[in-house]
Every structure is written in C-alpha cells, then in structure tokens.
Amino acid sequence: MSGGLEVLLEVRDLRVEFQTDAGPVLAVRGVDLEVLAGETVALVGESGCGKSVTALSVMRLLTGRIAAGEIRFCGRDLATLPEVELRRIRGGQIGMIFQEPMTSLNPVFRVGQQIEEVLALHQNLKPAAARAQALELLQRVGIPSPATRIDQYPHELSGGMKQRVMIAIAIACRPKLLIADEPTTALDVTIQAQIMALLQSLQQELGMAVLLITHDLGVVAHAAQRVNVMYAGKIVEHGSVRDIFKRPAHPYTQALLGALPHPLAPARRLEAIPGRVPAASMLPAGCAFCARCRHAFAPCSTEQPPLLDVAPSHVAACWLHDKKRASSAG
Amino acid sequence: MTLSAPSAEQLAATETPFQQVWRTFRKDRLAMAGLYVLALLIVLALLGKLLTEWWVLLDPTIVRLPDKLRPPFSVPSPALLPAQVPPWGIYPFGTDELGRNVFARMLQGSFVSLSVGFVAVSISLSIGVTLGGLAGFYGQRKWGPFSIDALIMRFTDVVLCFPTFFLILTVVALLPPSIYNIMAVIGATSWMGTARFVRAEFLSLRERDFVTAAHALGLPEWRIIFRHMLPNALSPVLVSASIDVAYAILTESALSFLGFGVRPPFATWGNILADGRTFIFDAPWLFAIPGTAILVVVLAFNLVGEGLRDAMNPKLRKRAS
Amino acid sequence: MWRFLARTLWQRLLLLVFISIISHAVVHLAPGEPTDVDPMNPMMKAEDIAHIRQAFHLNDPIYLQYIDWLRDLFSGNLKSFQNGLPVLPQIWERFLNSLPLFACTTLVVWTLSFPTGIHAAVRRGSTYDRATTFIAYALISTPGFFLSYLVVLGAVQIFHLPVIGLRTFGAEGATPFVRSMDRLWHLVIPSLMSALTGIAILSRYVRSQMLEVIDQDYIRTARAKGLDEDTVIYGHALRNALLPFVTMFGLLLPGMISGSVIFEQIFAWPGLGQLGYNAISQRDFPMILTLNFIAAALTLVGILISDILYAVVDPRIRLQ
Numbered sequence: 001m002s003g004g005l006e007v008l009l010e011v012r013d014l015r016v017e018f019q020t021d022a023g024p025v026l027a028v029r030g031v032d033l034e035v036l037a038g039e040t041v042a043l044v045g046e047s048g049c050g051k052s053v054t055a056l057s058v059m060r061l062l063t064g065r066i067a068a069g070e071i072r073f074c075g076r077d078l079a080t081l082p083e084v085e086l087r088r089i090r091g092g093q094i095g096m097i098f099q100e101p102m103t104s105l106n107p108v109f110r111v112g113q114q115i116e117e118v119l120a121l122h123q124n125l126k127p128a129a130a131r132a133q134a135l136e137l138l139q140r141v142g143i144p145s146p147a148t149r150i151d152q153y154p155h156e157l158s159g160g161m162k163q164r165v166m167i168a169i170a171i172a173c174r175p176k177l178l179i180a181d182e183p184t185t186a187l188d189v190t191i192q193a194q195i196m197a198l199l200q201s202l203q204q205e206l207g208m209a210v211l212l213i214t215h216d217l218g219v220v221a222h223a224a225q226r227v228n229v230m231y232a233g234k235i236v237e238h239g240s241v242r243d244i245f246k247r248p249a250h251p252y253t254q255a256l257l258g259a260l261p262h263p264l265a266p267a268r269r270l271e272a273i274p275g276r277v278p279a280a281s282m283l284p285a286g287c288a289f290c291a292r293c294r295h296a297f298a299p300c301s302t303e304q305p306p307l308l309d310v311a312p313s314h315v316a317a318c319w320l321h322d323k324k325r326a327s328s329a330g
Numbered sequence: 331m332t333l334s335a336p337s338a339e340q341l342a343a344t345e346t347p348f349q350q351v352w353r354t355f356r357k358d359r360l361a362m363a364g365l366y367v368l369a370l371l372i373v374l375a376l377l378g379k380l381l382t383e384w385w386v387l388l389d390p391t392i393v394r395l396p397d398k399l400r401p402p403f404s405v406p407s408p409a410l411l412p413a414q415v416p417p418w419g420i421y422p423f424g425t426d427e428l429g430r431n432v433f434a435r436m437l438q439g440s441f442v443s444l445s446v447g448f449v450a451v452s453i454s455l456s457i458g459v460t461l462g463g464l465a466g467f468y469g470q471r472k473w474g475p476f477s478i479d480a481l482i483m484r485f486t487d488v489v490l491c492f493p494t495f496f497l498i499l500t501v502v503a504l505l506p507p508s509i510y511n512i513m514a515v516i517g518a519t520s521w522m523g524t525a526r527f528v529r530a531e532f533l534s535l536r537e538r539d540f541v542t543a544a545h546a547l548g549l550p551e552w553r554i555i556f557r558h559m560l561p562n563a564l565s566p567v568l569v570s571a572s573i574d575v576a577y578a579i580l581t582e583s584a585l586s587f588l589g590f591g592v593r594p595p596f597a598t599w600g601n602i603l604a605d606g607r608t609f610i611f612d613a614p615w616l617f618a619i620p621g622t623a624i625l626v627v628v629l630a631f632n633l634v635g636e637g638l639r640d641a642m643n644p645k646l647r648k649r650a651s
Numbered sequence: 652m653w654r655f656l657a658r659t660l661w662q663r664l665l666l667l668v669f670i671s672i673i674s675h676a677v678v679h680l681a682p683g684e685p686t687d688v689d690p691m692n693p694m695m696k697a698e699d700i701a702h703i704r705q706a707f708h709l710n711d712p713i714y715l716q717y718i719d720w721l722r723d724l725f726s727g728n729l730k731s732f733q734n735g736l737p738v739l740p741q742i743w744e745r746f747l748n749s750l751p752l753f754a755c756t757t758l759v760v761w762t763l764s765f766p767t768g769i770h771a772a773v774r775r776g777s778t779y780d781r782a783t784t785f786i787a788y789a790l791i792s793t794p795g796f797f798l799s800y801l802v803v804l805g806a807v808q809i810f811h812l813p814v815i816g817l818r819t820f821g822a823e824g825a826t827p828f829v830r831s832m833d834r835l836w837h838l839v840i841p842s843l844m845s846a847l848t849g850i851a852i853l854s855r856y857v858r859s860q861m862l863e864v865i866d867q868d869y870i871r872t873a874r875a876k877g878l879d880e881d882t883v884i885y886g887h888a889l890r891n892a893l894l895p896f897v898t899m900f901g902l903l904l905p906g907m908i909s910g911s912v913i914f915e916q917i918f919a920w921p922g923l924g925q926l927g928y929n930a931i932s933q934r935d936f937p938m939i940l941t942l943n944f945i946a947a948a949l950t951l952v953g954i955l956i957s958d959i960l961y962a963v964v965d966p967r968i969r970l971q
Contacts, residue, residue, distance in 0.1 A: 090877035104867040495909035629792035
C-alpha cells in the first residue's frame with residue numbers, strides 16, 4: 001500500500017431512485033464512500049441492500065435516476081458530468097467487471113475484437129498494435145494459449161476464462177480505479193480463488209484502486225483493506241478489515257459474522273438473523289435494522305442514527321455508540 | 331447470512347397469477363379500450379341476433395324499393411307500408427341498393443362474423459393444442475423410424491409453406507360454399523402457430539421440477555398433462571386466440587370481397603363490404619361502414635391480444651423503467 | 652457449418668416431397684364420381700368431375716396418380732382447363748410479372764421496418780414509440796383491400812393518375828427511358844400497399860427484438876467501455892438483434908403470394924395472384940393445384956436461403 005494517498009473516489013450522500021409500480025422508491029438512501037489511490041475498499045451486504053446499484057451509479061450505468069449526491073472522481077463530479085466526458089472516463093480511467101461473465105461478453109464478436117475495441121477507443125491504437133496489446137493482456141490475465149483464444153468467440157470459453165477476458169478489457173487502459181461487482185459470485189469456488197489472486201496481483205502491478213462489491217465475507221477478509229457494510233440502502237458500518245472482523249460495532253455486522261461457520265471452532269449453532277430485510281418501499285422511520293436487532297432500544301425505532309465514531313477510522317450507524325443515549329438505555 | 335422464516339404479518343397477502351396478469355393488463359390503456367370494444371361487440375352481436383330475428387321492424391331482409399340508397403340518418407319515405415318502416419323512424423346507417431336497412435344488416439352480420447371468428451379459432455386451437463402438446467410431451471417416443479416430435483413438426487413445416495389464403499381459396503372452390511366449410515377451412519389452416527407455442531411450452535415445462543415431482547408421486551400421465559402442465563402453458567394460447575380471431579374475421583372478409591365467401595341469406599360484414607364496392611361513388615357509406623367496423627373490431631382483438639402478451643410476459647413485468 | 656447445411660438441405664428436400672404429395676392430395680377433396688355431385692354445389696357439375704377425372708388419371712391406383720401428375724406437370728402435358736395450354740409456361744410467365752412486385756415490396760418492407768423499429772425501441776415509451784405502435788396495430792387490422800381500393804379510386808377518379816396495370820395504355824410508342832420510368836411508376840403504389848401490413852408486423856418485431864437485446868449484460872459492458880450510444884446500438888445491439896430476422900426472410904414469401912391474389916385484382920396486375928384468382932373462378936384445377944405446389948416450393952427455396960444466411964451469420968453455428 002502506497003503512502004501519501006490521494007482521494008480517488010469520493011461519494012457523498014448518494015441517493016438513487018427507481019420507478020416502480022408503487023411509485024418512486026429509493027434504493028440507495030444517502031451513501032458516503034471513499035476510495036484512496038491504490039487501496040482495496042470492500043462494499044458488503046446481502047442481496048438487495050443496494051450495493052450493486054451504488055457501484056453502477058458511479059459510472060451512471062443504471063436505469064434508475066441519481067436523485068441527489070456527488071460522485072467525485074479525481075475532483076470531478078461524475079453525477080453531473082456531460083455524457084461526452086463521462087465516456088472518456090468509462091473504460092479509460094475507471095474499469096468495471098460484472099457479476100455474470102456468461103452474459104457480459106457480446107456473443108457475435110471475437111474475444112480479441114472486444115479487447116481491441118477499448119484500446120482503439122481510449123488509446124487510439126492502430127489495429128496491429130491493438131492486437132499485440134490484446135495478446136499481451138490475455139497472457140497477463142492467465143489465459144492459456146492466448147494466440148488461439150484471441151480469435152475465438154465467447155461461447156467457446158469457460159466461465160472462468162470469460163471473467164478473465166472481462167478483467168483484461170477492464171484493465172486494458174490501465175485505469176486508476178477498478179470496480180468489481182461480485183466478480184466471483186457466479187464462478188466455482190476453485191476458480192474464485194484464482195480470480196481473486198489475479199485481481200490482487202494486477203492491482204499491485206498497476207497500482208490501481210479496487211472497489212470490491214461482494215456478499216462474501218471470506219473474500220473481503222483476504223482482499224480488502226477497508227470495509228463498508230451496507231444495509232437497506234445505507235452504510236451502517238465502516239472501518240479497516242481488522243476493526244470490522246475483530247471488533248464489529250454494528251449489530252448487523254455482528255450478526256453477519258456470527259452467522260459464519262468457523263472452521264476451527266467446535267460445532268455450534270449458526271446464528272440466524274430473525275426477520276427479513278424490509279422492502280425499499282416500506283422502510284420504518286428509525287433505524288432500518290431495528291425490528292431485527294436484539295439490542296434495540298428507545299431511539300432506534302424513531303430516529304435514524306448517523307455514522308458515529310467508535311474508534312479512530314471506525315464508524316457505525318447505531319445509537320448504542322451515542323454515549324448520551326446509550327446510557328439512558330441501561 | 332441467513333434469515334429465519336418471516337412472521338405472519340410480514341407475509342403480505344399474495345395474489346393469484348390471474349390477478350397479477352389482470353392488474354398489469356389494466357394499466358395498458360389501449361388494451362383496455364380494446365376490451366371495452368369487444369365487450370360492446372359481443373353484446374351487440376347477441377342482441378343483434380335476437381333483435382333481427384324477432385323484431386319485425388328490424389328485419390334485415392325487408393326490401394324497400396322506394397328507399398334505395400338512402401344516406402345514414404335519413405328518414406324513410408312516406409310511400410312505405412307500416413310494416414316496412416324502420417324502428418325509431420330513421421335509418422341509422424342508411425339503406426343499400428335494395429332499400430334494406432344497413433343498420434339491421436350490420437347487426438345481423440356482427441353475429442355471423444363473430445361466430446365465424448370464434449368457431450374457426452376453436453378449431454384451430456384444438457388442433458394446435460393437441461398437436462403441440464403431443465409433440466412436446468411425447469416427443470421422444472418413436473413411431474416407426476421417426477420420433478413423434480419430428481413427425482408433427484415436419485408436418486407443421488409443410489403446411490406452413492403453403493400460402494394460407496391461397497389454400498383456403500382452393501378448398502373453398504372445391505367444396506360446397508357453406509358457412510361451416512369456411513369456418514372449418516380457416517380453422518384448419520391457422521393452427522400452426524399455436525402448435526409451435528404449445529410445443530415450446532410443454533418442452534420447457536416437462537423439465538420443470540413440479541412435473542418430476544408429480545411423476546414421483548405416481549400421478550397418471552393424463553392428469554399431469556391436463557391438471558398440471560396445461561394451465562401453465564395457457565398464456566401463449568390465450569394470446570394466440572385473440573389474434574387468431576382477428577385474423578379469421580379479416581380472412582372471411584377477404585374471401586367475401588373476392589366473391590368466395592359466405593352466401594346469402596347469411597350476411598357477414600365481408601359480404602356487405604363486397605356488395606358496397608359497386609356503389610362506392612353513389613353511396614360511399616355502404617363501403618365505408620362495414621370496412622370501418624371490421625377495422626375497429628379487428629384492431630380491438632389485436633390490442634387485447636398484445637395487451638395479454640405484455641401482461642403475461644414476466645420479463646417485461648419486472649422492468650424498472 | 653457444412654454439415655449443418657447438408658443436413659438442412661436434405662430436410663428441405665424431404666419437405667418438398669411432402670408438399671407435392673399434399674398438393675396432389677387436395678384434388679381428392681372434389682367428389683369422386685360424377686354421380687356423387689351435390690346438386691347444391693354450384694361450383695361442381697357432372698361434366699366438371701369427368702374432366703377432372705381424366706386430367707388427373709383418377710381411375711388409376713393412387714400411387715400411379717401421383718406419379719402421373721408429376722410426369723404430366725414437368726413434361727408439359729398438364730394442361731389448363733381454360734385454354735388447353737400447358738400449365739408451367741403460363742405460371743412462369745406470370746411469375747416474371749409478379750417478381751418485380753415481390754422484390755419491390757420486400758425492399759420497401761425491410762428498409763422501412765428497421766429504422767422505425769429501432770427508433771421505437773431506443774426511445775421506448777416516448778410519443779414516437781406510442782404513435783408508431785398504434786399505427787402499426789391499425790395497419791395490421793385494416794383489411795388490405797379496403798385501404799387499397801380507396802387509394803386506387805382516389806388516385807384514378809379524383810387525381811386522374813394512372814396507377815393500375817403494368818404500364819399506361821399507349822406508352823408502347825415512347826422512348827425506352829420513358830417506358831421504364833412508366834413501369835417503375837406503376838410499381839410504386841401496389842408495392843407500397845402490399846408492404847403496409849408487412850412493415851407494421853416487421854417493425855413491431857424489430858422493436859421487441861431490440862428491446863430484448865438492449866437489456867442484455869453485454870450492452871452494459873459496451874457502455875462501461877465508454878463507447879458512444881450510436882456504436883452501442885448499431886454496432887453491438889443490432890448485430891445481435893438481426894439474427895432472427897435472417898430466418899424470417901423465407902417466410903415472408905407465402906404472405907406475399909397470398910396477398911397478391913387480392914392486390915393484383917385491385918391493381919389489375921397480370922401476375923401469379925391474378926392467375927390464381929382466375930383459375931379458381933373458372934375451376935381450372937390443373938392450374939390451381941400446380942399453383943399451390945409452386946407457391947409452396949418457392950417458399951421452401953426462400954427458407955433454404957434463410958438457412959444458409961443464418962449459418963453464415965451466427966458464429967455459434969459457423970464453427971460447428
């Protein structure tokens with residue numbers, strides 16, 4: 001990790017809205033995020049918490065609308081940037097890989113073409129140079145016999161190889177930031193480990209930052225330096241990996257970790273979190289986790305807690321950490 | 331991360347698939363307009379049949395020579411006998427070259443045109459669902475060197491190659507020109523689309539777990555097909571049905587236009603349109619009214635069919651715009 | 652790819668055989684013996700039956716009938732009831748007349764449908780989309796002859812424009828240039844009217860295909876690369892959306908032949924449709940049956956072309 005870090009990506013109070021049959025609904029309700037140059041930041045949460053929506057809205061790849069908030073990348077607000085300039089950033093300075101490698105590559109274009117396309121677009125390479133570069137990239141992402149593979153169509157590759165091609169496309173122009181939206185969820189466990197190792201080595205080589213979206217805490221423990229925990233459209237806890245795993249401050253984070261089977265611990269009952277995630281259209285007035293929280297007390301159901309300091313660089317959105325209110329709870 | 335079972339109040343009352351489809355359908359204004367038109371049409375057709383047969387004043391066959399080619403909303407001439415005077419003292423759609431009340435003829439024709447449409451489509455749906463279901467469900471069984479699926483699908487392909495209208499004309503030329511023959515022929519040449527849809531649905535349903543479960547429970551095959559699979563395969567059939575009725579009515583009118591359609595005494599809108607062709611400059615309403623009526627009704631069926639298709643399509647329903 | 656094509660060719664040839672069998676079988680819809688004639692059927696009289704029996708060798712066993720029919724057809728012995736001349740040359744001549752009309756109609760349908768459909772898909776829910784949707788439904792629902800009849804009457808009686816027939820009367824003496832322009836002019840309105848329903852249907856299909864493709868993950872990937880929207884739509888999405896249309900190419904033909912029966916009547920165009928109409932009015936059975944067979948065979952040729960195009964265009968098949 002390099003010292004003297006600049007803030008690469010700064011998301012402030014992001015709110016994203018979708019149109020549903022029941023009217024407009026906020027899927028992301030005021031998210032603050034920061035990614036420093038060269039570091040890996042994880043965004044964890046269960047399905048439906050809004051983490052993918054947050055990731056997609058950085059590059060405005062959503063069907064929903066950014067209702068409010070700022071997305072500052074290298075000082076410019078991506079939320080309001082004109083389309084023409086946003087396109088220069090997409091693929092060039094920010095790369096993205098998606099969850100479903102099986103459907104993320106265009107079936108009628110050859111693998112090489114799809115990599116060369118992004119090279120030609122952002123680096124103005126001539127076809128011959130682009131092809132050479134594409135070959136190198138395929139080699140770098142660990143695809144065997146790249147010279148044969150480069151002319152093949154996506155349907156001739158396995159899921160793991162397709163994801164490697166996606167990674168090649170995303171890093172082709174040496175972006176400063178790579179957004180990885182659940183990159184290993186759709187892959188077999190053994191391939192998962194390989195892909196994560198590849199991402200880490202690429203990150204070190206290229207010095208790029210990674211925003212890693214996942215629901216898999218195991219992946220987070222190995223790969224990330226800082227972690228954001230998301231629930232029902234808001235960040236509920238943020239801290240370093242150590243802090244989150246050793247001293248989780250928010251009841252939701254605690255419950256998540258408690259639900260993980262521990263390989264070395266004696267067999268014990270996995271703790272399930274009672275209840276379910278509230279629907280985005282039916283959120284309560286107070287803390288969204290209140291109904292399922294075993295530590296809930298008076299203010300929880302009426303006021304939404306802001307992110308409160310727990311320790312240096314460790315915050316949690318829970319009234320338990322507000323000294324004044326917590327003391328009245330007893 | 332795990333969740334325990336939701337509590338009773340957290341489980342909102344869910345709706346049946348039918349209610350879901352209806353709710354989505356209702357939002358499509360064009361489709362609802364079509365539905366209203368169809369409801370109106372069915373009422374008119376039934377009423378029409380009753381009225382034109384039982385109410386003497388509305389008899390479409392009354393010939394009134396003094397009142398030939400009168401425009402719509404005109405008043406009958408005083409030379410008429412009391413039995414010939416139209417109800418309400420007015421010709422809402424005018425009269426034709428024989429002085430017949432066009433409004434009455436259109437009412438009578440509505441029932442006939444609709445029944446041609448419905449009967450023809452019933453025939454085509456029966457053939458299509460049967461063949462498609464057989465091909466989808468028993469497809470792998472062999473009859474001689476060929477699989478049932480291959481046999482049925484090749485047969486479908488062969489019939490699809492023939493220009494349908496031409497084939498219908500051919501058959502109509504060979505057989506006696508009765509209305510039942512025409513219904514049968516239209517039905518016998520438009521089953522192919524339905525067969526393909528049903529086969530596709532059955533093929534995918536066959537692999538679904540609930541069918542395997544039913545087999546495992548020892549349910550007899552016919553029960554699995556009729557009670558479990560068929561209700562799920564119905565959605566493309568319903569869409570087809572609506573659009574096929576539209577097509578049948580259009581075909582019947584085209585047949586009549588060429589002179590090969592249903593013969594008198596049955597009046598269909600196609601007939602009236604064909605007759606009106608000769609008088610298009612003297613009495614344009616004779617051509618315009620049935621033509622517009624056919625257009626409106628066929629449009630309504632098409633809109634309802636498309637509305638059903640959109641409402642039943644799960645992909646479109648989940649879209650967040 | 653070659654194996655796929657060879658297999659397809661073989662399957663289509665088999666279809667051709669079945670088509671001929673069915674075409675031949677249709678003649679058996681007629682009453683079998685002169686004594687069976689239904690007096691209520693004005694289309695079929697005793698001498699007609701005798702005529703049919705002789706022309707189709709209905710006294711022979713059934714498999715011989717089929718072979719006789721094919722033999723007569725291709726040797727020129729199958730003669731029309733109307734003028735005693737062989738059937739095939741007449742069909743060929745009329746086909747050449749219909750061909751420009753089919754070609755022009757197809758051209759109009761395909762060039763107008765794609766831009767309309769794509770535009771409607773890209774601007775889903777807009778006024779343009781809703782307006783074109785409604786117009787498409789209205790066009791599909793209009794009886795083709797209704798609209799065409801009105802157009803012809805309007806043009807001829809009110810605007811005094813010559814629109815019917817292959818060429819204007821008296822144009823034979825003009826220069827070749829004027830004559831060919833005249834032929835082209837006469838082609839415009841009939842093909843436009845024939846094309847209307849086709850445009851309505853095809854543009855809806857284009858729209859729905861594009862909508863489906865635009866939703867796909869790889870389109871999101873294309874945008875994430877920073878490509879401009881035109882490249883995404885026309886380069887990435889369209890390429891995928893086009894695949895099914897290649898197969899539709901062959902299936903347009905039966906619709907056009909069916910439609911030609913009516914349109915050629917209205918526009919007095921001496922093509923296949925008019926030949927068929929006259930044959931049916933005159934109960935010219937050799938002509939009727941052969942026309943059915945030829946029409947279906949032509950469709951098969953169209954389908955075969957579609958198969959070949961599809962094999963070439965879809966990389967998943969090309970590489971088998």
